[in-house]
Amino acid sequence: MSEEKFEAWLKENADDYHRPPTNVPREEMWETIARARQAQRLSPIAERSPVASRRSHVSGRWSSIAGRWPMAVAATLLIGAGIGLGYWMRGPSAEQAPVVASLTSAADSAISSATYDVASVAHLTAVETMLTSFRGDQQTETQASLQRLARDLLATTRLLMDSPAAEDASRRQLLADLEYVLAQIVVLDPNAPAEDRAMVDRAIAREQVLTRIRSSIPAGFSRGN
């Protein structure tokens, strides 16, 4: 009898534990699912790695992060090299070059803009991975590796800030905030007390950096995994 009473009491009281809301956000979730599946069909990268690609649509906060940041190293080096090459090809006097209005230059401009968009998104993805790893893993060895990565990402962030990628006001602001956060990580002593790390964490949270990065990464962009 006592057992039955306990079970009844338990069910009644435990029902509040992680009680789901009454209204399920059906439409919003369906939109995300449909977008993700459409992107899969359109993107050859997604076809090669459907799971990795899909994760970018569903925030990915929970997906395995530890294995991804080495890929971010490769990504940031690639992006940095790409942007640097762009600067070199454009040359120092590009700003003084006469403007020739033609279909060709308009097309070039569109391609260039798209290229910077892709570079920005790839960079933001790498930063997101690094920041998530930074917040989640406090082992000294890992932190040292993350700091090296942060230094590379900081350099790329600055290159992007000086590039057409920063013409968009919200992206420019995001890059500026990233520069601030990354700079703090770069100068952080790996053996620093927890309070110093907490300051960086608070900066990340205060500026809502991760949320803003995620909302800047369009559906369909593969973060790799």
Add this chain to the structure above:
Amino acid sequence: MSESQLVARAIEGDQAAQRALYDAHVDRVYRLAYRVAGDDDLARDFTQEAFIRAFDRLPTFRRESSFGTWLYTIAMSVSLNGIRSIKRLRTREVSIDAAESLGKRDRHADPDLKDRLKRAIEDLPPGYRTVFLMHDLEGYTHEEIGEVLGIQSGTSKAQLFRARARLREVLADFAGAWSA
């Protein structure tokens, strides 16, 4: 149209059929995910991921169980793996918080039943907690739980029994509430 026909059409890429399957099961999947995660954003993520995976893998669905059971299996796998990753990431933060509050918390000094119950459920071993959530809170039968989690229904019963016993022990302070 029967669920079997919907599945067949969904495999062929019929979006209306996919949507119909989604509508039929999304509430249950979301509820499960929410019970595991306790957070709306995560529950949405897990639900979305579960459906995306399910639609991807639909051609491999062998109809040995109902579509619902098969889908809930995917949903639970996504949710449990997801929450495990999150907990791994948060372990350090939590341990710092716990260390700070150490000594301040007296077992008998916490009068809040809800908090104590919440902590007790969270402290259950993952297998016990999952069965407890599915059976006592979401109303799944042991047979359904067995299919979804890939365990025997007897194992599900045993885990529920142990989960309740552990909760009863931990919540002994409140014995008056249920024996009255």
